[in-house]
Amino acid sequence: MNCLMFPGQPLAFAGKLPQDEDGAAIAEMVAQRVFLDLDTLAWLGEGSTEQVKLQLYGAAMSLYRLRKLRQEAVIVDLVAEHSMGIYPALVASGVLPEGEVLELTFRTGVCLARLGKVKEYALACVVGLSEGVLAPLSATYGVYMANYNTSRHFLLAGERSRIEQLAAAALAGGAFSAQSYPCDAPLHTPLIAEIAGQLRQIVADYSYAAPRVPLINHIDQRPLAAGDIAEFLLRELTLPVYWERTYLALREAGAITFIEAGAGEALKKYNRWIDSEAGR
Amino acid sequence: MTEEMIGKVKQMIIGSLRIEGMTPADIDSDAPLFGAGLGLDSIDALQLVVAMEKEFGVVVPDAATGTTVFQSVRTMAAYIMEQKK
CATH class of the missing domain: 3.40.366.10 (Malonyl-Coenzyme A Acyl Carrier Protein, domain 2)
Known part of the structure; x- marks a missing residue:
C-alpha cells in the first residue's frame, strides 16, 4: 500500500x-x-x-x-x-x-x-533527549510538548523567553541539538x-x-x-x-x-x- | 588518517541515512556535511551519532563535540581514529 x-x-x-x-x-x-x-x-x-x-x-x-x-x-x-x-x-x-x-x-x-x-512565542526543536527527560523539563519551564516525532525528536512550543530557557536547559542536559525559532502562535498547545x-x-x-x-x-x-x-x-x-x-x-x-x-x-x-x- | 577510514565513513553515511543513488565516490571528503554540502540536518546528525557508535564504538558525547566532528567526512574519520587509539 x-x-x-x-x-x-x-x-x-x-x-x-x-x-x-x-x-x-x-x-x-x-x-x-x-x-x-x-x-x-x-x-x-x-x-x-x-x-x-x-x-x-x-x-x-x-x-x-x-x-x-x-x-x-x-x-x-x-x-x-x-x-x-x-x-x-x-x-x-x-x-x-x-x-x-x-x-x-x-x-x-x-x-x-x-x-x-499580544505576546512573543517560539518553538524549540530538541533532538537527542527522550520524552522521559524532556517532558519534566518542559513542565519546569512552563512550555508544552507540541510534536512527538520520534523517540528522540520533539518540538516544543510556548512563550519565547521560556522556550529559549528550555532550549538552553535541554542542551545542558545532553540534547544533541536544541534550536528555538520565533513563531506567531504556540501551535499544538x-x-x-x-x-x-x-x-x-x-x-x-x-x-x-x-x-x-x-x-x-x-x-x-x-x-x-x-x-x-x-x-x-x-x-x-x-x-x-x-x-x-x-x-x-x-x-x-x-x-x-x-x-x-x-x-x-x-x-x-x-x-x-x-x-x-x-x-x- | 587512512583513506580506508574515510571510505568507511562515507559508506556509513550512505548506509545509515539510506541515501539512494549515491556512492562513496560522490561524496567530497572535505565538503561541509550541513547546509551547502551534503545538505544534512540535525535529524541526520543524530542518526550518524548512533551509526558511529554502532559501527565504530565511538561516542559523540555532546552537542559541542558534534559541531566539531560533523564538519566533513574527514573530520569524522579523524575523530573516529583519535577515539580508537
Whole structure:
C-alpha cells in the first residue's frame, strides 16, 4: 500500500516552486486567493506575517507535488498528515479543492498571528533527549510538548523567553541539538484555546466532502470522516502531533511505501529513525 | 588518517541515512556535511551519532563535540581514529 504524507509548516523557505505549468497555476492561485507572490515572497496587499508566508509556501509546495503524483498516476491508498500538512492532505483525499485549502490555510494563519501581536512565542526543536527527560523539563519551564516525532525528536512550543530557557536547559542536559525559532502562535498547545472561537468560525465556513482516500489523523491515528473534519481542524491546533504513533499505525495498516509531498524530507527522516530503532 | 577510514565513513553515511543513488565516490571528503554540502540536518546528525557508535564504538558525547566532528567526512574519520587509539 502507498501512503502519501503531508509535512507541517517548513521552518524556512527551501527553493522556489518549479516554474512549469503546474507551478505557474499554483502560484497564480496563491496570488489570486491569498494575495502572496510566491516568486518574490511579497504580499500583494495588506498580507500577514512571515510565518503565514511559510504556511502558504508549505501548502503550495505540497499541492504542486500532489499534482505531479496524480499526473504520474501514483496509486494512493492512504493519506497521512503532520500538523499543518492537514490542509493539502484535504485536497489529496478529495475533501476540499485546492483554492479553498489555500484560503483556509491563510485564514487560519492570519487568525493564529493575532496571538503573536499580544505576546512573543517560539518553538524549540530538541533532538537527542527522550520524552522521559524532556517532558519534566518542559513542565519546569512552563512550555508544552507540541510534536512527538520520534523517540528522540520533539518540538516544543510556548512563550519565547521560556522556550529559549528550555532550549538552553535541554542542551545542558545532553540534547544533541536544541534550536528555538520565533513563531506567531504556540501551535499544538492549549494556549490556542484563547482564539478557539475565531478558529471555529473559520472552519465552519467550508463544506467538507467525505474523504475518497482514507485520511489518517495524527491525534488518534483513525481515519477522519466528513463530519469529523471541522472539529479536527480546531482540535489539532490545541493538541500535540503524535507522528511516531501515526507512522507505526500506518505500517500496521499495511502501508509499505511512503511518499512525502511537501517541502523537505522531515517525515521521511523521522520514519527512517523509527524504522532503524525497530531494526528495519 | 587512512583513506580506508574515510571510505568507511562515507559508506556509513550512505548506509545509515539510506541515501539512494549515491556512492562513496560522490561524496567530497572535505565538503561541509550541513547546509551547502551534503545538505544534512540535525535529524541526520543524530542518526550518524548512533551509526558511529554502532559501527565504530565511538561516542559523540555532546552537542559541542558534534559541531566539531560533523564538519566533513574527514573530520569524522579523524575523530573516529583519535577515539580508537
